[in-house]
Amino acid sequence: MFRLQSSKVLAVDMTGDAVKAKNGSMVAYDGEMAFKKLSGGGEGLRGMVTRRLTGEQMTLMEVKGHGTCFFADRASEINLVGLRGETLYVESSNLLVTDGGLRTGTTFTGMRGASQGNGLFTTTIEGHGQAAIMSDGPALLLRVSAQYPLTVDPGAYVAHQGNLRQSFQSGVTFRTLMGEGGGEAFQIRFEGDGVVYVQPSERNTIAGDV
Amino acid sequence: MSTYGTPGAGPVAHDPMTLPADDNVDHYTFCVELKGTQWFMQKGKMIAYYGSIEFNGIGHGRLDRLVRTSFHSPLHASDWVVAEGSGKMLLADRAFDVNSYDLEDGNLTIRSGNLLAFQPSLSLKQSIVPGFLTLIGTGKFVAASNGPVVFMEPPIRVDPQALVGWADCPSPCHHYDHGYMTGVMGGLRAMTGLGGASGEEHQFEFVGAGTVLLQSSEALMAEQATGTPPQEPGVPGGGIPGGQGQGAGAPRLPGQLGDLQRRFGL
Known part of the structure; x- marks a missing residue:
């Protein structure tokens, strides 16, 4: 059972079940816990090879036991996401903890990943259970529906969920080259039905100065 | 409407209808x-x-x-x-x-x-x-x-790093705690740093009617270039790129040797 001890500390109550967590993110626990490095994020040999090839590296550990385990990472804000059979797309660097029963994998993101400097691939999480994702500042949940498409700065994108199509928009013009750009040269447009998690801060991206 | 997003747990999902205006x-x-x-x-x-x-x-x-x-x-x-x-x-x-x-x-x-x-x-x-x-x-x-803004009424002396801005009061000036540096011991202390400094000898002072905005932290935000004022006589910082009005050379601390030299007319 996941609960937020504070906005920056996640507490997981466990009764013999397991969770997957970012390596080294445990800050405290009470009860009996075992920590096991999960080679390749527990995705098997194929997953390991995929992650190595795609550069979407993720070092996870499996935490199993009885009691309460507390997780935190660099004082990042933590957001809980409940999954009921849907897929959550998240950057591996933003993933903190998932239920042991959730499947993780990698998927191709295309130009969005490239513009974020995060590589061309992203992590997927699917199944039934909870996941905890991290953001720099509390994440905003923005709903996308047919009449309201959403445009997001790649540096502020954290995760998304639902049946969304993403397209990449570039505002690079000759003015950008002259140093008079609009400052928002790369944008991702989401259309369809779902939600997007956005953080109130921008990672350094190649578009940051354009 | 979409069914995504977790009711109860986590942040609320916003859409253009629920987002505030300005x-x-x-x-x-x-x-x-x-x-x-x-x-x-x-x-x-x-x-x-x-x-x-x-x-x-x-x-x-x-x-x-x-x-x-x-x-x-x-x-x-x-x-x-x-x-x-x-x-x-x-x-x-x-x-x-x-x-x-x-x-x-x-x-x-x-x-x-x-x-x-x-x-x-x-x-x-x-x-x-x-x-x-x-x-x-x-x-x-x-x-x-950096942290919530606090509004203060002048007269007030504020720490330079905590100052965000001011409204309607045209009197921002420097204030030094000279009492701290008087006497032989005080001078020695300021010059050598022996005996410790509180780090609060210098403030900005505001008087008159208006409002002073402070942030609740002394971590400065990265400075944005404001451009260089035109190089003219009478313009503070004019012609010095990113000029802080210090004139040439490194900023001098009060009581540093430079001040003594000036006092002795060297």
Whole structure:
């Protein structure tokens, strides 16, 4: 059972079940816990090879036991996401903890990943259970529906969920080259039905100065 | 309507109907509503938007008229862009606290790194105080600060690192605790650092009617270039790039040897 001890500390109550967590993110626990490095994020040999090839590296550990385990990472804000059979797309660097029963994998993101400097691939999480994702500042949940498409700065994108199509928009013009750009040269447009998690801060991206 | 998002747990899902118009979404994000209108904003502070919004550098020819009427900081121009269109736009800056302020036929001077966005009904000018910008007129602007902003009434002395800006009081000046440095022991202490310094010997002082804005932290926001004032006699910092009004050379601490030399007429 996941609960937020504070906005920056996640507490997981466990009764013999397991969770997957970012390596080294445990800050405290009470009860009996075992920590096991999960080679390749527990995705098997194929997953390991995929992650190595795609550069979407993720070092996870499996935490199993009885009691309460507390997780935190660099004082990042933590957001809980409940999954009921849907897929959550998240950057591996933003993933903190998932239920042991959730499947993780990698998927191709295309130009969005490239513009974020995060590589061309992203992590997927699917199944039934909870996941905890991290953001720099509390994440905003923005709903996308047919009449309201959403445009997001790649540096502020954290995760998304639902049946969304993403397209990449570039505002690079000759003015950008002259140093008079609009400052928002790369944008991702989401259309369809779902939600997007956005953080109130921008990672350094190649578009940051354009 | 979509069924995604977790009710109860985690943040609330926003859509254009529930997002506020020209107000804070939370402490760290500000929502601007554009209805065919324009806003000036610092480059790269947009995190997301609904609707169709265009971002153009201030050098964009079509914006010349707007820039002429509400922008008076030409050398600083490339850090600013104009957002125009219709929709709702979210602004945020490195997860700092953001707040909006309304000016009614008023003036406010703010540290350049803290100003995030403003309505074109305000006009932006370089302040005579280096590193600060002044907004004059009526309208709304958005500023970021490291921790929530505190409003104080003068007379007040404030720590230089905590100062965000001031409104309506034209008397920002330096204040040194000279009592601390009087006498032989005090002089020695200031010169050598032996005996310790409290780190609070120097403040900014404000008197008169107005408001002083402080942030609740002494971590400064990165400074934005305000441009160089023209090189003319009588212009503080004129001609010195990024000039802090110090003149040539490194800033001198009070009581340093330089002061003694000056006293002895060397």
